[in-house]
Amino acid sequence: MHDIEPTTLLVIIITSLIAAGFAYWFLLRGMASQQKNSHAIIPLDKTETTYLFDDTTLIDASPSARKQLPRQTGDETDWQRFITAFSPRFSTLANDLRTLAQTGSMTILPDDPDDPTRINAEWQDGYARLTIFETGPAPEKPLIDPVNLSALESELETLRNTAKLAPYLVWKETRDGQINWANTAYLDLATTLHPENANSWPPKRLFTLLAEASTSPQPEMKRVSIKGKKPDEVLWFDLVCKKTNETTLCFATPADSIVQAETSLKGFVQTLTKTFAHLSIGLAVFDKNRQLALFNPALTDLTRLPIDFLSIRPTLFAFLDRLRENQMMPEPKDYKSWRHQMLALEEAAADGTYEETWTLPGGQTYRVNGRPHPDGAVALLFEDISAEISLTRNFREELEIGQAVLDALDDAVVVFSQTGMITISNAAYASLWGVDPGTSFAEMSITDATRSWQDICDPTPLWGHLREFVGDPDDRRNWFGDATLDDGRQLECQISPLAGGATMVKFHVKPAPKKPAKKRNTPRKTPAKT
Template identity: 45%
Template sequence: MSFDLWQAAGLVVTGVLSAFLAVLFLAVLQRKIGRRGDSIFLETSGNAEFLFDGKTLIDATPPGRSLLPKACQSNAAAWPCLISYLEQRFPGVALRLETLATDGILVMSSADDGKDDPLLVRAEWRGGLTRITVVESESPQSAQVLDPLTRRAIRDELDHLRRITAKAPLPIWRESDTGDVVWANARYLDIAAERLGDEDDLTWPLPKLFPTMDPPSSGASHRKKLVGSGGETDRWFDLFAAQDGDGAQIYALPADTAVKAEEGLRAFMQTLTKTFAHLSTGLAIFDQDRKLVLFNPALLDLTGLSPDLLTKCPNLPTFFDALRSSSMIPEPRDYKSWRNQITDIEEAAANGHYEETWSLSSGQTYRVIGRPHPNGALALSFEDISTEMSQTRRYRADLELGQAVIDALDPAIAVFSAMGVLVMSNAAYAQLWDHDPAISLGAEGSVAAVCDHWRRATAPTTIWDRVEDFAAQMSARDAWADEVRLLNGRLIVCHFAPLSGGATIATFRPTAFDEQLDDPLAVASCKMVG
């Protein structure tokens, strides 16, 4: 009886211990699974493994997730990013994976180029799921284990590079020799995803944003337009390619601002061209490299230069050489020194101080003005002033003729303008009053200053006060006359009369007896009679 009791107690104790051990084992296993991130992969081999349902990621081991950029951690974006990674190391793997449901298993090795250890990719089809494993093949190089510090440095550098490319504000991608996009950063994937339909996902191969792009060449840039979809505006990019062995790395710099600025500049230039087309002044604008960038039709008419020459954007020396060949500049005596003067012309125009009058052999006269423009540009204007110069010469000739006429008159004459300024006198006036207005101008030419000079040369009289009032009157005036006596005793008849426009003319004539004294023959006869 006692034996049965002890046997029953042993069975109870054994059952309790078994249950306790089972619960303890399950708790330890649950904590272990929790530490592994609730992953379905329980292997501890450290390989990069992925499990896909079609092209949707179900799970991946930590080494596998480390192969994917942060922008590709989502279940939908993982497949094209993984294919991009594999295609660079296992060419043709994308096509092989398409037939995996039929083949059942796939094993490929990366090319052994002597630089890196070969890799192996293994893909299996299990119950409608695709399991992909990437491992490092066994080789003498792979047997070498890196020290922890080196592994940490490599991991940190890889993480930094991934963050840089992921946060880059411009699209960056890599193309193979065949032109396929085998890698792209987050910005490229975002733009590509924006252009997909609501029901579409990114697939392999990655879509090309610029399908008509020329073959990439290092150092060359291509400006391409990305046509907007769904009502979006078009975007412009400057593409820069860097060749790298079996492919090319391409950078797309946003150029919307530059394109808008160029369009604005082009519209402004068209406006200027239309405005300048109606000017009679010839205009030539040179950029900071002194190449002709803008001219108007008047320049062709004034200089006679051919449009073919000007449309070739000649530089400043070539432009002046063409003018010299057309006899449109004053012919220099020394052509070499004249060529050196072009530099002086350029410097003077750049400082805003160049202005000359060119008298040509054809009889034409041009006024040439140089002015600086923003950003180092230079503007030259050519104006035909032949008519103006002819009128000036004619006016000067008329003045000289009028001066010669009044100089031939016997009476002394002085003319004051409406403002009371002495503007004209003759030789008899200068001889009578010992006063040459051509030498004394400005304030000394005013009617007040001239009257003071007359007061000092004559006996005291009130005539000069009347003259000042008469010249200042703006209303209707009547001519009047009076006599004054010079300090040398000569008697002078003064006559003052208004002219058109408010001017005043003063005429001085010696009396008849004083005229006889001025005549040497009359003086001699008087002495003989005396």
């Protein structure tokens, strides 16, 4: 055996010591790790439901425990899944577990006193160990066949997807206002408005309930608003809350478009109201149920109906009845015929064909129109045309007087408009020329008139000059002309320009010259001889 040099022996000893040191260090680390993870051992007893959390991460769970957790969606943590699964029965679960690190252990009771389920929470070396158990003997449960179990699981999955994919906000609150469950729409909005609280549980509370949630089957819907992400942004929602046991289930439907439409409609109605208030025409709008929905101040002035009567929204027939009582509509011969007439009025107004002139007993004259409106509504418009009717009557009387004056003249007179059409003539004209333009169905022009004049007159260039004068807007002077009738009478024609480009022609008939009387040859009487 060869002798080992001292240097080599020293190297071997140092190397052995180093290797032994490393082996001892690894052994100690493995023992410490085994000791630390000894608390993480989950019993394999299928009747026990246990979870082990490291902060918000689930690091181990029994098979029965994993089945009770919902599927993970999006950025949802394991801790949020656990709170979502058990908070419906333990509304204070999230708040109670906040103090687990300080208390070390606790037993959390359910909201329902009759519920035997408990949650035992323990804090061990930085890990949260949560065990779900039941007190007392476990109730006997009927066996569930695989078909029914599959149907229940399918229904549960459908309900979860419904809550997740709902386009409106759904959440549950505890008595102290903490959120213990929320759907994806709520979480997304909370993250958008409060990004600093993203991935934290419970999420930020977005709504402050205005009153206690209703316990009735049909809770009242309230319109609420919250501040948006921008400084001047406001988000509107229709909020409905229902109190169930110790929690409150809430639904919030976005109402921004509805609020915007209502605001626009309100502004439009205000504009219409201001416009209608200055109209001189009375307006009454009846809805599809034939109740008064809108009226303006002019209606009260024209119909003399009191505002308190119109404010109670009378029906169409009650409105017309009151008009009849106030003598603000034509008096019918009998009530039965009047009711038939009002039914016809309603039908005609709905078709947009009702238009009548009412001559009232007081002397006023109203024009009443019925117009259909959207959604089956009907509008009645009342217009006082008494002044218009009076003016028309006066104008008609003046025309009749003017015609009577012309007819009283001996000379024939006819007036042509700027376009050469006959506008007026007198009786002497009809007698002279045998044509009465007032009774003709068609309008007569200067050409038609001169043609009829030529038929009973000797040839003359006067008629051609007259046609040119009537159509000439520049040459406007007073002039005369002569013509001879075929019976030998002489016509003295006076052509006078009038206002508006009109032309008046006056015919004066000169009497025919008397023929000299023939001398009779009478025998001269001889004086008698005496």
